Amino acid sequence: MTGHFLKAEIHCHIEGAAPPALAARQAEKYGIDPSTFLKDGSYLWSDFSEFLVSYDRVAALFRTDEDYALLTETYLAELASANTIYSEIIVSPDHGDRIGLGADFYLAGISEGIGRAREKTGIEARIIVTGERHFGPERVIAAAEYAARSDNPLVTGFNMAGEERMGRVADYARAFDIAREAGLGLTIHAGEVCGAFSVADALDLVRPSRIGHGVRAIEDADLVARLVDLGTVLEVCPGSNIALKVYPDFEQHPLRRLKESGVRVCLNSDDPPFFHTSLEREYEIASHQMGFHDAEINAMTRTALEAAFVDDDTRTRLL
Numbered sequence: 001m002t003g004h005f006l007k008a009e010i011h012c013h014i015e016g017a018a019p020p021a022l023a024a025r026q027a028e029k030y031g032i033d034p035s036t037f038l039k040d041g042s043y044l045w046s047d048f049s050e051f052l053v054s055y056d057r058v059a060a061l062f063r064t065d066e067d068y069a070l071l072t073e074t075y076l077a078e079l080a081s082a083n084t085i086y087s088e089i090i091v092s093p094d095h096g097d098r099i100g101l102g103a104d105f106y107l108a109g110i111s112e113g114i115g116r117a118r119e120k121t122g123i124e125a126r127i128i129v130t131g132e133r134h135f136g137p138e139r140v141i142a143a144a145e146y147a148a149r150s151d152n153p154l155v156t157g158f159n160m161a162g163e164e165r166m167g168r169v170a171d172y173a174r175a176f177d178i179a180r181e182a183g184l185g186l187t188i189h190a191g192e193v194c195g196a197f198s199v200a201d202a203l204d205l206v207r208p209s210r211i212g213h214g215v216r217a218i219e220d221a222d223l224v225a226r227l228v229d230l231g232t233v234l235e236v237c238p239g240s241n242i243a244l245k246v247y248p249d250f251e252q253h254p255l256r257r258l259k260e261s262g263v264r265v266c267l268n269s270d271d272p273p274f275f276h277t278s279l280e281r282e283y284e285i286a287s288h289q290m291g292f293h294d295a296e297i298n299a300m301t302r303t304a305l306e307a308a309f310v311d312d313d314t315r316t317r318l319l
């Protein structure tokens, strides 16, 4: 059991956290046939491209601010029941726009869900606005502009998720310039589907304090040394990496080698039901399958909180 660990995560996509039972209820509510992406209580996909398609279909089941409030509260309440004190939620205004809800109501619903969960459980959360790489540079820039002009105090960071094989980081650098200029924390998905070059591009062109996944940096020893020197935090999602076949099993996952090289790492659930995981399970895997001692696991939680995009008072209270 890992219930005794205090937990925190800084990498979970809101639509990717939708429990299949909730998605099924939403599909019924809107008269949508879910059989192309949901079967027997599991999401259907077989590789990364199909996962992204399934993800977008699940996102399209959440259509009002109240739908998003319910989804966010449900996700955070489950985390809180597993002794989690902090979460950073990755949200894409494009999903709000695509469904006709609009980015403002989309963000308002998610913020409402955060407020309800905080009131009931004490869990703290922040919002990271993301651009989806496969929607193209213009949409990613629009997401950065949206985040930059947002006066929502819960919006504290900017990210880029989606199809890492589309274009190069340079095509999206302008979006990160806009977000940096606005004082947002920066993180970017890199080194998940693509190799070390993608992490190197991210460091060169985005200069983020954190990288989503980043695990394939292990393929380049000089790059690992660079991550150590810079103190860049890798938001590692082992269950996601195994489900997506980035590595064949947990024994061959590079988390331990990265940590022992001195890279700052933490544990995250990414899109938990899509990858048959939860933050609690990630801690269990680290403890029981990857052989991390309790002190090492607690250090990873601390790293997540140190790297969190929060004000100093909140960080001090959480640490």
Ligand code: ADE
Binding pocket: 013, 016, 055, 161, 162, 163, 189, 192, 240, 270, 271
């Ligand atoms: N969007 C949701 N989950 C993702 C992942 N693991 N990688 C890239 N984009 C994503």
Ligand code: ZN
Binding pocket: 011, 013, 161, 189, 212, 270
């Ligand atoms: Zn992710």
